[in-house]
Amino acid sequence: MSRHQPIRIAETVLLLVEGKDDEGFLRCLCEHIGLNGVDILIYEGKTHLRSYLEVLPLLPGYERVERIGIIRDADEDATGAFMSVRSSLINAGLTAPLQLNRTTAAQQHC
Amino acid sequence: MKIIDFEIKNFRTFKRIRLDGLRSVNLVAGQNNVGKTALLEALWQFSGADQPDVGLRIDQFRGIQWIDMDHVFRDMFHGHDASQPIELRATSGHDSTQYVLRIETLVRETVRTPVGGNGSAGGGLPPIVDSPHEIVLTYTDSSDRYVSRGWFVSRMAGPGVVQNDFETSRERVPGRPSGVYFSPSHRSAPPEDADKLGRVQVKGIETMVVDALRSFEPRLTRLVTVSINGLPVIHADLGLGRLMPMGLLGDGMNRVLSLTLAFETASGGMLLIDEIENGIHHSKLKDFWRAISDFSERFNVQVFATTHSAECVRAAHDAFEADRHNFRFIRLDRVNGKTVAKSFERNTLSTAIEADFEIR
Numbered sequence: 248m249s250r251h252q253p254i255r256i257a258e259t260v261l262l263l264v265e266g267k268d269d270e271g272f273l274r275c276l277c278e279h280i281g282l283n284g285v286d287i288l289i290y291e292g293k294t295h296l297r298s299y300l301e302v303l304p305l306l307p308g309y310e311r312v313e314r315i316g317i318i319r320d321a322d323e324d325a326t327g328a329f330m331s332v333r334s335s336l337i338n339a340g341l342t343a344p345l346q347l348n349r350t351t352a353a354q355q356h357c
Numbered sequence: 358m359k360i361i362d363f364e365i366k367n368f369r370t371f372k373r374i375r376l377d378g379l380r381s382v383n384l385v386a387g388q389n390n391v392g393k394t395a396l397l398e399a400l401w402q403f404s405g406a407d408q409p410d411v412g413l414r415i416d417q418f419r420g421i422q423w424i425d426m427d428h429v430f431r432d433m434f435h436g437h438d439a440s441q442p443i444e445l446r447a448t449s450g451h452d453s454t455q456y457v458l459r460i461e462t463l464v465r466e467t468v469r470t471p472v473g474g475n476g477s478a479g480g481g482l483p484p485i486v487d488s489p490h491e492i493v494l495t496y497t498d499s500s501d502r503y504v505s506r507g508w509f510v511s512r513m514a515g516p517g518v519v520q521n522d523f524e525t526s527r528e529r530v531p532g533r534p535s536g537v538y539f540s541p542s543h544r545s546a547p548p549e550d551a552d553k554l555g556r557v558q559v560k561g562i563e564t565m566v567v568d569a570l571r572s573f574e575p576r577l578t579r580l581v582t583v584s585i586n587g588l589p590v591i592h593a594d595l596g597l598g599r600l601m602p603m604g605l606l607g608d609g610m611n612r613v614l615s616l617t618l619a620f621e622t623a624s625g626g627m628l629l630i631d632e633i634e635n636g637i638h639h640s641k642l643k644d645f646w647r648a649i650s651d652f653s654e655r656f657n658v659q660v661f662a663t664t665h666s667a668e669c670v671r672a673a674h675d676a677f678e679a680d681r682h683n684f685r686f687i688r689l690d691r692v693n694g695k696t697v698a699k700s701f702e703r704n705t706l707s708t709a710i711e712a713d714f715e716i717r
Contacts (some may be wrong), residue, residue, distance in 0.1 A: 253667065253713050253714060253715040253716070253717075254712065254713050254714050254715060255714075288712075289712075291689070291711075295708070298704055298705065298707075298708040299708060299712065301704075301705050301708070302701075302705045302708045302709045302712070304698040304712065305688065305701055305705060306709070306714050306715065306716075307388070307715060310690075310692045310693065312559045322608070327701050329513075330372075347521070
């Protein structure tokens with residue numbers, strides 16, 4: 248009988264997605280292209296992203312995280328969605344990209 | 358005295374660690390050997406600021422036998438290096454006063470008297486072989502300073518018989534918060550609990566204890582102390598037409614009884630509970646935490662508890678929903694070889710629980 252195991256951060260790259268469909272798609276994609284070393288985590292919708300990012304640094308294993316990717320529906324306003332994600336990152340004390348489609352070097356976590 | 362922050366330097370596994378935003382009830386989780394018990398021990402030592410023997414009692418709880426007395430206290434120091442003092446600092450939530458307990462070992466200035474081959478020494482006095490080290494506790498608050506000392510002596514109690522003692526010179530600290538430590542396997546002696554129950558009954562709050570136990574045994578109507586062969590023993594009235602000695606009931610129920618009664622002893626101070634969930638069924642944990650909350654408030658006791666159980670954390674989170682400002686969850690984690698304390702606000706703990714993250 249399988250035993251329920253809570254989610255642990257095990258990898259250096261986190262990919263945060265909105266729901267199970269996104270997670271399933273990305274998991275298959277990662278397998279297909281042979282991309283390993285990525286934890287795909289579900290933040291259960293855009294309204295929960297802020298609190299989800301706040302809790303990440305408190306979790307065991309977070310200290311080894313080097314990069315975080317966030318996937319979110321743009322809905323009708325890509326810029327607004329980007330700014331919302333950016334605000335959540337800053338609120339959690341994380342480095343936030345300045346512009347859409349540009350990466351930002353991560354700062355030391357914890 | 359309730360404290361709102363606590364800093365530990367050079368104690369056991371902690372080179373330095375700081376806990377902020379402490380509340381009336383604080384639950385600490387973390388993996389094995391990360392320092393949860395050491396944190397409780399540091400708090401216990403802090404509450405025993407004028408008791409140099411607390412370190413020895415801590416070792417007894419850990420089952421450590423003192424073989425080499427000169428090294429007994431070294432285990433308290435980070436890296437077993439007693440050249441740097443231990444510092445325990447706390448801030449009172451009442452008036453923001455800072456309290457500091459500094460612990461160091463010093464070489465005693467007394468002259469060692471060698472024991473003669475026949476167990477006697479010159480001058481006709483009983484020979485004494487003393488440990489060269491003493492432990493010195495210096496407790497300071499905003500205006501006062503108190504110094505207490507402890508050291509070992511070995512006396513010849515008779516021909517070839519050596520008696521070891523720990524002697525102290527104590528400067529009592531007025532208003533020192535009392536601290537009660539509850540080990541994972543704690544089980545009080547029946548007369549000890551009967552004595553505490555008596556004190557609770559005198560205060561007219563026995564029903565609090567009965568109510569806390571009733572969630573584990575709904576048939577319980579009252580607790581009665583009966584003297585058997587001169588020893589007071591608490592009995593439970595379960596409506597069976599005959600009283601039951603508490604010892605015949607489950608370990609969990611006895612642990613809850615001892616725990617609730619310990620609040621009376623710790624009144625105005627701290628109750629330190631290691632592995633709080635021991636002996637308690639998961640379905641009863643929420644009621645248990647509610648009882649802890651009630652007792653903490655009634656006796657003005659600040660609670661620090663440890664757990665390995667996610668169910669225990671969830672139950673505490675649920676139990677304190679209406680009383681959210683009185684509860685804090687802290688996770689100890691090893692980061693880059695150092696133990697750090699990660700303090701969860703209520704909303705972050707909610708998120709971690711809902712997302713099913715590992716929080717133990």
